[in-house]
Amino acid sequence: MEKKQEIYVLGHKNPDTDSICSAIAYADMKNRTEDGTFIPMRAGVVNEETEYVLTRFQVPAPAYLADVGTQVRDMDIHKTQGTRNNVSVKTAFNLMKDNGAVTLPITDDEGYLEGLITIGDIARSYMDAYDNTVIAAAKTQYRNIAETLNGEILVGDADAYFDKGKAVIGASNPDKMEEFIDDGDLVILGNRSEDHLCAVEQNASCIIIALGAKVSAVIQRFARENNCVIISTPYDTLTIAKLINQSIPVRHLMKTKNLITFRTDDFTDDIRDIMGKNRHRDFPVLDRQGKYVGTVSRRNLLNINKKQVILVDHNEKSQAVDNIQEAEIIEIIDHHRIGSLQTIQPVVFRNQPVGCTATIIYQLYDEKNLEILPDIAGLLCAAIISDTLMFRSPTCTAFDKMAAKELASIAGIQIEEFAAEMFKAGSNLENKSPEEIFYQDFKKFIVDDATFGVGQINSMSAEELQHIKDRLQPNIERECGRNGLQMVFFMLTNIMDESTELLLNGEGAAHLVTQAFEDAEITEGSCKLPGVVSRKKQLIPSFMRALQES
Numbered sequence: 011m012e013k014k015q016e017i018y019v020l021g022h023k024n025p026d027t028d029s030i031c032s033a034i035a036y037a038d039m040k041n042r043t044e045d046g047t048f049i050p051m052r053a054g055v056v057n058e059e060t061e062y063v064l065t066r067f068q069v070p071a072p073a074y075l076a077d078v079g080t081q082v083r084d085m086d087i088h089k090t091q092g093t094r095n096n097v098s099v100k101t102a103f104n105l106m107k108d109n110g111a112v113t114l115p116i117t118d119d120e121g122y123l124e125g126l127i128t129i130g131d132i133a134r135s136y137m138d139a140y141d142n143t144v145i146a147a148a149k150t151q152y153r154n155i156a157e158t159l160n161g162e163i164l165v166g167d168a169d170a171y172f173d174k175g176k177a178v179i180g181a182s183n184p185d186k187m188e189e190f191i192d193d194g195d196l197v198i199l200g201n202r203s204e205d206h207l208c209a210v211e212q213n214a215s216c217i218i219i220a221l222g223a224k225v226s227a228v229i230q231r232f233a234r235e236n237n238c239v240i241i242s243t244p245y246d247t248l249t250i251a252k253l254i255n256q257s258i259p260v261r262h263l264m265k266t267k268n269l270i271t272f273r274t275d276d277f278t279d280d281i282r283d284i285m286g287k288n289r290h291r292d293f294p295v296l297d298r299q300g301k302y303v304g305t306v307s308r309r310n311l312l313n314i315n316k317k318q319v320i321l322v323d324h325n326e327k328s329q330a331v332d333n334i335q336e337a338e339i340i341e342i343i344d345h346h347r348i349g350s351l352q353t354i355q356p357v358v359f360r361n362q363p364v365g366c367t368a369t370i371i372y373q374l375y376d377e378k379n380l381e382i383l384p385d386i387a388g389l390l391c392a393a394i395i396s397d398t399l400m401f402r403s404p405t406c407t408a409f410d411k412m413a414a415k416e417l418a419s420i421a422g423i424q425i426e427e428f429a430a431e432m433f434k435a436g437s438n439l440e441n442k443s444p445e446e447i448f449y450q451d452f453k454k455f456i457v458d459d460a461t462f463g464v465g466q467i468n469s470m471s472a473e474e475l476q477h478i479k480d481r482l483q484p485n486i487e488r489e490c491g492r493n494g495l496q497m498v499f500f501m502l503t504n505i506m507d508e509s510t511e512l513l514l515n516g517e518g519a520a521h522l523v524t525q526a527f528e529d530a531e532i533t534e535g536s537c538k539l540p541g542v543v544s545r546k547k548q549l550i551p552s553f554m555r556a557l558q559e560s
Contacts, residue, residue, distance in 0.1 A: 017046055030071070031368055036320065053075060058436050079279060093115075099259075106129060122302065127260045151172075152172060180198065198251065213238075316336060320339075321341070325346065326350055343371065347551075365403060448489055469503070508540075
């Protein structure tokens with residue numbers, strides 16, 4: 011059964027509750043209505059508010075996806091089967107021929123890579139044709155010798171090894187043979203019984219009988235008494251001589267050191283140069299456990315399957331997961347301004363002026379006449395409450411309120427009580443460092459030549475916001491200049507008072523604030539902004555107008 015295409019549904023970096031919950035809900039809806047495997051993912055750490063929501067509705071957090079650049083797993087991996095190190099060179103060659111491969115991985119019983127053998131290694135082994143001890147040096151099993159010669163073992167243990175002596179052809183009369191057959195040799199013989207007897211008497215380890223010639227019961231008994239293996243083959247002496255070196259086990263020829271291997275999660279940008287500098291035809295690929303899965307070659311770089319993604323709650327490149335330009339974006343569901351993302355082909359782009367992406371997804375469930383399950387309803391309701399600051403944000407619409415009430419009914423929650431618990435969990439930052447608090451809900455914006463970032467924390471408690479300010483303010487200056495940020499701002503938003511204290515730092519930051527908000531009075535790196543609670547609908551548009559007019 012062919013595996014369905016995996017499509018990742020994910021929100022922005024430093025994800026908030028809307029970003030996480032919308033990804034989970036939209037993946038649920040797509041999996042129930044369309045062909046494919048839709049997987050919710052996250053591009054950052056789950057914050058305390060979102061963690062509370064996920065725990066409350068017993069929904070696991072999406073897996074972390076830091077980068078959507080193409081990886082080795084996205085390449086067309088050639089599933090060349092690995093083989094054991096005791097198979098013969100002939101068997102290895104046949105496996106390569108059957109699979110159209112020039113490289114054969116050698117693996118152990120558990121699938122871990124032990125070495126590699128190539129067509130070139132086999133070809134070079136034929137240059138050792140003058141070395142008549144190579145079969146013994148390779149510790150070759152008699153089973154391999156018999157199989158290579160399409161023969162039958164008449165006497166002896168197939169699993170025993172030919173591990174000393176040389177391989178010779180007994181083409182002389184017995185008197186002459188006595189001069190060159192030593193203890194432990196392997197002797198290729200014809201149909202003369204006297205030659206068979208002579209080789210056994212000379213303590214040969216093995217005799218190979220050509221053309222399927224008969225071996226008398228007496229000689230077989232004598233060979234058994236002298237621990238001499240007898241192999242009968244239909245091939246003639248010349249063919250035996252040509253084939254016998256192919257019986258040696260591949261472990262004798264395989265490369266085991268300085269192997270160049272890739273992991274399935276390696277990024278293609280990282281392996282491209284390695285493949286270019288090492289002119290191998292094939293490179294083994296290992297999984298996360300280090301087990302062999304197949305091979306790739308340079309030509310596989312030309313036809314890579316890009317990751318398919320659906321973006322929710324953002325359409326700014328600066329907010330998207332790393333290497334978003336290498337992925338195939340197939341849909342965007344968002345409620346923010348049209349940003350900087352570009353796509354190669356037209357995509358489904360649903361963008362509505364509502365207070366929350368979850369509101370749009372609620373609408374999509376309704377359009378498809380699809381039942382919203384209680385846990386999904388709870389997630390969507392939490393997202394709307396979070397993004398609209400319990401309907402106090404100017405981004406909130408009547409449709410947001412209606413959707414939240416309907417979702418709350420399905421989930422079995424009281425909005426006011428639930429919101430208080432959720433916001434309390436989100437503003438409980440005692441165990442977080444100032445840097446973690448700063449980037450918990452932080453977004454980067456690029457307007458003309460200006461690059462700035464804005465973080466935000468919401469709370470129902472003025473005392474709690476003051477405590478966060480005391481911890482955060484010393485960190486603001488350190489963050490400015492990092493990640494290309496010219497200016498940084500942080501919104502400490504009081505949900506009950508519907509106001510924000512804005513912390514700011516960076517060259518031009520104070521001027522930008524006073525241009526955007528004429529009544530703003532900046533004192534010691536902060537100012538009060540009454541009535542301002544929304545980053546998306548109030549702060550960012552005001553900043554953009556000020557930057558464009560300056």
